[in-house]
Amino acid sequence: MSQIFTVRELTDALKKTLEGAFPFVWVRGQVSNLSRPASGHMYFSLKDADAVLNCVWFKGNQRGDEHFDPLTGEVFEDGPRPSLARTMQNGTEIMCAGRLNVYPPRGSYQLVVELAQDVGLGKLFMEFEALKQKLTAKGFFESMRKRPLPYHPQKVAVITAPSGAAIQDFLRIADARGWGAQIRIYPALVQGDIAAGQLAAQMDRVNADGWADVIVLIRGGGSIEDLWAFNDEALAEKIFGSAIPVIAGVGHEVDTTIADMTADVRAATPSHAAQLLWPERAMLVQALDELEMRLARRIERQLGAKEHSLSTLERGLGWLSPVQKLGRLDEQFVTLSERLERALALKLETVERTVAYSEERIKRAFGEDAVTYQLQKIHTLESRLKWAGDSLFTMAERKLDRAAILLESLNPEKPLERGYSLVQKKDGTFVRSVDDVAKGEHLHVMVADGSVGVQVETMKKRSDG
Secondary structure: OOOOOOOOHHHHHHHHHHHOOOOOEEEEEEEEEOOOOOOOOOEEEEEEOOOOOEOOOOOOOOHOEEOOOOOOOOOOOOOOOOHHHHHHOOOEEEEEEEEEEEOOOOOOOEEEEEEEEEHHHHHHHHHHHHHHHHHHHOOOHHHHOOOOOOOOOOEEEEEOOOOOOOHHHHHHHHHHHHHEEEEEEEEEOOOOHHHHHHHHHHHHHHHHHHOEEEEEEEEEOOOOOOOOOHHHHHHHHHHOOEEEEEEEOOOOOOOHHHHHHHHEEEOHHHHHHHHHOOOOOHHHHHHHHHHHHEEEEEEHHHHHHHHHHHHHHHHHHHHHHHHHHHHHHHHHHHHHHHHHHHHHHHHHHHHHHHHHHHHHHHHHHHHHHHHHHHHHHHHHHHHHHHHHHHHHHHHHHHHHHHHHHHHOOOOHHHHHHHOOOEEEEEOEEEOOOOEEEEEEEOOEEOOOOOEEEEEEEOOOOOOOO
């Protein structure tokens, strides 16, 4: 089953989709339903023959009197001009730039205007956008195809108006940077209907000469109409096909032309182009100082290494010298002599101690005190032996008496003296049970003083009970 949305859920989903797909758009149309409430915000519609788009232009995005065009960067030479927010009326045809926004309370979408211009300038902008899209499809602006500038080029071809302020700024910066280079100026108009053709022709000329390391294309600031020669498709093709790297610095920093976008490197201004070509002279001096210090340190390390190697070789040579060898042998002889003397002295001392110890042991073993000690020891052993013998005989006698008593108690005839008797059969076996005899059998009964012959007449077995 499909999901069932609440009105708010569906509106939020549409808002997220629409605003994500159109984060910034340009829209052209005729103003209608214009309203300027006390809040300062402006509400109006843009319409054409087939559709209407609601728009809101918040006060924070509106401008007062303008000294320059916010889109092209053109400075108005005739003084500030009132902004379109003040002059716009119903029926005015304008172009608006902004973002689409969904307004949930009304369930409608609207354009939040950030910039608005009349259609006169808008036509040039639309032509610029159309050419940009065309050249983008051809790969003119691909970063992968763009080449780096040569470091500190020595031969520079500058295509520009020879009397303009741009070349003066470029030469002034170039004179203060690097360590010198040759600059050739290839003159061309930079404004007007024939300017684009002259710029393209000079691009061909520079490439044909094959002299330059880099091509510089520069012009000072101006309005979008003034810079329009640099938005020419033929000029872009010459830049794109140039065998020599191209740097373009057209207008002010906010200005961007097709030539800027096609060139290998874009400079913000003509002065910036010179800065990108040559490093600051102070930096070069600093780099030279650093190289000098590195060279001095390297030489110092090399000399130190050589001195160390020389010292090592000198020590090695001294070690191999015959005089040094005799001296070492003499030192070894003295050392060994001293060790031998110490060893002999130690040996004699050890022998003396051993002799003294042996004498003491002999004296203890064979002296008068030793004989007296041995006699005492013999007497002691004699007394202990006699005592041990007496104890042994006493213990043996006691053991023999106990054995005799035990043997006497085990004599089978001893109980006969107390009235007991032993009954034997003819084969000499003793009768122990009624079951051992039969009626009429002859038996021998042993008593204390003899034996009696009897014959079994009756048998009666004793009851266990």
